[in-house]
Amino acid sequence: MIGRLNHVAIAVSDMEAAVAVYRDTLGADVSEKVAQPDHGVSTVFINLPNTKIELLEPLGENSPILKFLEKNPSGGIHHVCYEVEDILAARDKLLAQGARVIGDGEPKIGAHGKPVLFLHPKDFLGTLTELEQA
Amino acid sequence: MIGRLNHVAIAVSDMEAAVAVYRDTLGADVSEKVAQPDHGVSTVFINLPNTKIELLEPLGENSPILKFLEKNPSGGIHHVCYEVEDILAARDKLLAQGARVIGDGEPKIGAHGKPVLFLHPKDFLGTLTELEQA
Numbered sequence: 001m002i003g004r005l006n007h008v009a010i011a012v013s014d015m016e017a018a019v020a021v022y023r024d025t026l027g028a029d030v031s032e033k034v035a036q037p038d039h040g041v042s043t044v045f046i047n048l049p050n051t052k053i054e055l056l057e058p059l060g061e062n063s064p065i066l067k068f069l070e071k072n073p074s075g076g077i078h079h080v081c082y083e084v085e086d087i088l089a090a091r092d093k094l095l096a097q098g099a100r101v102i103g104d105g106e107p108k109i110g111a112h113g114k115p116v117l118f119l120h121p122k123d124f125l126g127t128l129t130e131l132e133q134a
Numbered sequence: 135m136i137g138r139l140n141h142v143a144i145a146v147s148d149m150e151a152a153v154a155v156y157r158d159t160l161g162a163d164v165s166e167k168v169a170q171p172d173h174g175v176s177t178v179f180i181n182l183p184n185t186k187i188e189l190l191e192p193l194g195e196n197s198p199i200l201k202f203l204e205k206n207p208s209g210g211i212h213h214v215c216y217e218v219e220d221i222l223a224a225r226d227k228l229l230a231q232g233a234r235v236i237g238d239g240e241p242k243i244g245a246h247g248k249p250v251l252f253l254h255p256k257d258f259l260g261t262l263t264e265l266e267q268a
Contacts, residue, residue: 001161004184008142008214010259018259025231025257026216027135048216050138050184055259074260077211080142082160082182097159123159125144125152125189126208 001090002082006112006132007045007052011065011078015044015057018075022046022053033057036111040064043111054081054111079118079128087115087133099123107133135224136216140246140266141179141186145199145212149178149191152209156180156187167191170245174198177245188215188245213252213262221249221267233257241267 012018015033023030031045040063046053056078058066068078084090087107095101100120110116110132119129146152149167157164165179174197180187190212192200202212218224221241229235234254244250244266253263 002182005139005142005182005187008139008211010261012259021257021259025228025233027227048136048139053139053214072260074256076255076260077142077214080187080211093161094159099159121210122208123155125146125155126206126210127144 001093002084002131003134004083005051006081006083006130007054008080009054009056009078009130010075011056011068011072012075013057013069013073015042015055018055018057019044022055028053035059038109039111041111079130081116081130081132083134084131085134087117087131090131091117094119135227136218136265137268138217139185140215140217140264141188142214143188143190143212143264144209145190145202145206146209147191147203147207149176149189152189152191153178156189162187168245169193172243173245175245213264215250215264215266217268218265219268221251221265224265225251228253 022028029047033042033044035042040060041056042059044055100123102118107115107117115133117131121128156162163181167176167178169176174194176191176193178189236252241249241251249267251265255262
């Protein structure tokens with residue numbers, strides 16, 4: 001069912017410092033910072049030859065990554081995102097197997113403009129797992 | 135400097151349960167389990183179209199992932215691994231910039247039979263970061 005690894009997301013408290021790590025220290029290709037007010041984060045993408053790293057910085061007082069950064073003040077890997085061909089079919093298959101989808105179960109439009117769902121870390125090896133329609 | 139994302143490693147306490155999540159629930163292509171006594175882990179690779187997920191289970195009493203699993207009993211994302219063309223040149227560039235390499239600074243032979251180094255999470259956004267010679 002799952003296809004490509006679309007991205008690995010790393011939450012950071014200081015995007016400028018994070019960009020310096022990937023652009024200057026690790027010598028990677030780094031996108032511009034984009035505010036995603038609907039998601040409560042700003043994003044920068046590290047473009048690798050085969051996938052992307054998504055750097056997430058909190059935006060606003062209700063950012064969904066604030067709690068994670070309180071627990072992990074230096075930042076840390078926040079989630080992985082796999083592509084699926086049909087997100088509704090994937091959701092229904094997962095629910096039928098007893099896996100939990102976060103929220104109301106309806107896909108939202110993610111940072112790439114495509115439908116996404118988040119799966120419960122307790123059902124997926126302690127790993128917050130996003131599915132994105134390819 | 136960094137190239138492809140070689141893999142994302144997820145530490146798990148029960149490999150059979152972890153394999154069931156990826157093979158049965160997520161429908162991915164899963165390799166056989168291999169003991170890596172030199173590394174204190176057993177590994178299973180999830181083969182995605184563009185990269186791999188490396189599942190790590192403790193092997194032996196001195197496994198380097200035991201502490202991580204004490205803190206994260208459900209498992210969790212343990213590290214990311216980027217490919218570099220020349221691991222010694224990469225190491226020297228990183229050291230010159232003040233980044234810390236874990237251990238004695240000499241590459242070890244990793245689970246794929248290639249030289250690897252681990253970089254200190256505090257210098258890399260709270261993320262344990264492995265470099266592997268491509």
